[in-house]
Amino acid sequence: MTEPTYLSKSAFAARLGRSPSYITWLKDNNRLVLSPNGKQVDVHATEALIRDTADPSKAAVADRHQQDRIQRDVYSQLSTLVEPTPMAAPPQLTSCDGKQPDFHKARALREQSLAELSVIELRTKQGSLVEREAVEVSAYNAGRLLRDQLLRLSSQLSSEFAAMTDPWEIERHLTTELRRTLEDAERLSAADLDKAISVS
Structure with a gap:
């Protein structure tokens, strides 16, 4: 029939x-x-x-x-x-662009986007994902701080080195000052990065 x-x-x-x-x-x-x-x-x-x-x-x-x-x-x-x-x-x-709408594709795309947003939110809450801009700004500030501190060493140490004659003493003193400057820069950079991440 x-x-x-x-x-x-x-x-x-x-x-x-x-x-x-x-x-x-x-x-x-x-x-x-x-x-x-x-x-x-x-x-x-x-x-x-x-x-x-x-x-x-x-x-x-x-x-x-x-x-x-x-x-x-x-x-x-x-x-x-x-x-x-x-x-x-x-x-x-037809949709606004003249193509026939496909409900299945649109629904699948929506579900995929929501799943990706959920993963981003979860990783942000766990602390394994941060805003890129905050990290970039913090990295730039850390690099600039280190550069400024290293350039400042020459004016701080020049008078001390002028009075020294022993090369070994000059090297030991310079190494000590460089280590102190790098440790200060590392401490300040880590604090700056932590602050930037916690704000984001």
């Missing part, structure tokens, strides 16, 4: 195992394809449009309803009501 191409709205609602108000809802949401005369429902085109725009998270519910409909044998009871006629093409829903 062949499938009907067009059905009345009430017959199509019975075919789906839904109430007539569901057909009104389909029409209001641009998911109902009517026959050329606008009085009957294009069965195949509407079913295809419902499938293409279905929410994938509700697939299990749809499968359960489908099984219920098969058990009630709705399809075989309705197949003799209307003789088949040529099928009209469903209207193409």
Whole structure:
């Protein structure tokens, strides 16, 4: 027995195992394809449009309803009501850029984006992820501080070295001052970085 191409709205609602108000809802949401005369429902085109725009998270519910409909044998009871006629093409829903919207891709992209944001939030709370700008500013400040302290050494030590004649004594004194300067810079840089990270 062949499938009907067009059905009345009430017959199509019975075919789906839904109430007539569901057909009104389909029409209001641009998911109902009517026959050329606008009085009957294009069965195949509407079913295809419902499938293409279905929410994938509700697939299990749809499968359960489908099984219920098969058990009630709705399809075989309705197949003799209307003789088949040529099928009209469903209207193409288009987005603002002219392309046909794909609910599944849009939903998958949304879920992926939300998952990535959740990972970022979790790593930020754990302290393993920080704002890039805060680290860059802190690194720049640390480098500038170290440069300034090293350049300041020559003016601080020149008078002391002028009075020294022993090369070993000069080297020991210079090494001590360099170590002290680098340790100070490291301590200040670490404090600056900790402050920048905790603020971000």
